Amino acid sequence: MAQIINGKEVSASVRKAVAEETAQLRDSRGLKVGLAVVIVGNNPASRVYVNNKKKACEEVGFQSFEYALDENTTEEQLLDLVNVLNRDVRVNGILVQLPLPKHINETAIINAISPEKDVDAFHPVNVGKIMIGDYSFLPCTPAGVMELIASTGTEISGKTCVVIGRSNIVGKPMAMLLLHKSGTVTICHSKTQNLKEICQRADILVVAVGRANFVTGDMIKPGAVVIDVGMNRLENGKLCGDVEFESAEKVASYITPVPGGVGPMTISMLMRNTLTAAKQQAGI
Numbered sequence: 001m002a003q004i005i006n007g008k009e010v011s012a013s014v015r016k017a018v019a020e021e022t023a024q025l026r027d028s029r030g031l032k033v034g035l036a037v038v039i040v041g042n043n044p045a046s047r048v049y050v051n052n053k054k055k056a057c058e059e060v061g062f063q064s065f066e067y068a069l070d071e072n073t074t075e076e077q078l079l080d081l082v083n084v085l086n087r088d089v090r091v092n093g094i095l096v097q098l099p100l101p102k103h104i105n106e107t108a109i110i111n112a113i114s115p116e117k118d119v120d121a122f123h124p125v126n127v128g129k130i131m132i133g134d135y136s137f138l139p140c141t142p143a144g145v146m147e148l149i150a151s152t153g154t155e156i157s158g159k160t161c162v163v164i165g166r167s168n169i170v171g172k173p174m175a176m177l178l179l180h181k182s183g184t185v186t187i188c189h190s191k192t193q194n195l196k197e198i199c200q201r202a203d204i205l206v207v208a209v210g211r212a213n214f215v216t217g218d219m220i221k222p223g224a225v226v227i228d229v230g231m232n233r234l235e236n237g238k239l240c241g242d243v244e245f246e247s248a249e250k251v252a253s254y255i256t257p258v259p260g261g262v263g264p265m266t267i268s269m270l271m272r273n274t275l276t277a278a279k280q281q282a283g284i
């Protein structure tokens with residue numbers, strides 16, 4: 001039976017470390033850390049994420065600046081705001097909550113954020129840095145997954161790692177981070193053939209597909225570390241991962257639950273990135 005990786009616990013320890021360093025920098029150097037969160041429109045899920053980010057800022061001692069813009073905000077108006085925030089010295093990190101309304105070009109907005117304040121690590125400069133392994137910010141969800149794997153004591157070097165999903169925010173950077181730790185990495189996607197056989201070879205399996213119960217126990221190598229990034233809302237309102245937990249936990253050595261696995265890590269990694277940004281901007 002697999003051991004459960006407790007994302008809430010790992011996340012709490014990351015936040016505690018960020019809070020301690022933030023307090024220490026404030027007391028010793030008068031440094032204040034600030035995160036600007038921009039939300040456009042009334043997407044209820046985005047609203048929940050933004051509120052959680054605000055709460056996390058309070059918890060670790062950051063200032064948070066929220067900009068809740070009307071659904072009809074134009075791309076130009078949003079670009080103007082990003083430019084103001086790029087110049088605002090109180091703001092160390094800028095997060096524009098995605099998805100944006102359809103009339104706004106997300107790429108144009110991401111590209112306008114100063115790479116030094118791009119705490120989501122979505123700007124092409126930061127994406128390129130991740131590729132070459134010379135990075136300041138790691139994209140939050142894959143960085144959280146790396147913390148969870150580390151919490152199990154599993155050595156990645158030399159291991160067969162399989163990532164299902166090739167999105168820019170999860171799958172691709174995830175594969176890069178595993179590669180930087182010398183894992184032998186395979187990325188799978190919707191056109192992959194023999195997915196089951198590929199998964200069965202994985203010592204470390206990271207699943208980011210967005211389909212409930214997509215990976216079943218018979219696809220998992222005995223003793224594998226299984227990380228379930230998926231967050232799927234079932235018809236009964238329950239949250240469910242991409243991995244069928246009941247069959248998978250019988251085969252894996254470690255497994256993340258949903259909820260309570262990867263989810264809690266993402267915002268904690270955002271806090272860490274914001275602290276890193278503040279230190280870099282202060283020359284620390």
Ligand code: NAP
Nearest residue numbers: 141165166167170189190208209210229230231262263266
């Ligand atoms: P996405 O952009 O929709 O990407 C899904 C990926 O899954 C795509 O690369 C797609 O392949 C692949 N896929 C789809 N069907 C497949 C199949 N039958 N076999 C193999 N691969 C298949 O999703 P995402 O943004 O990466 O998110 C993935 C999941 O993680 C979602 O459930 C999301 O809610 C969750 N998520 C959680 C967090 C968190 O904090 N816990 C953060 C971000 C995302 P193609 O490229 O070929 O289409």
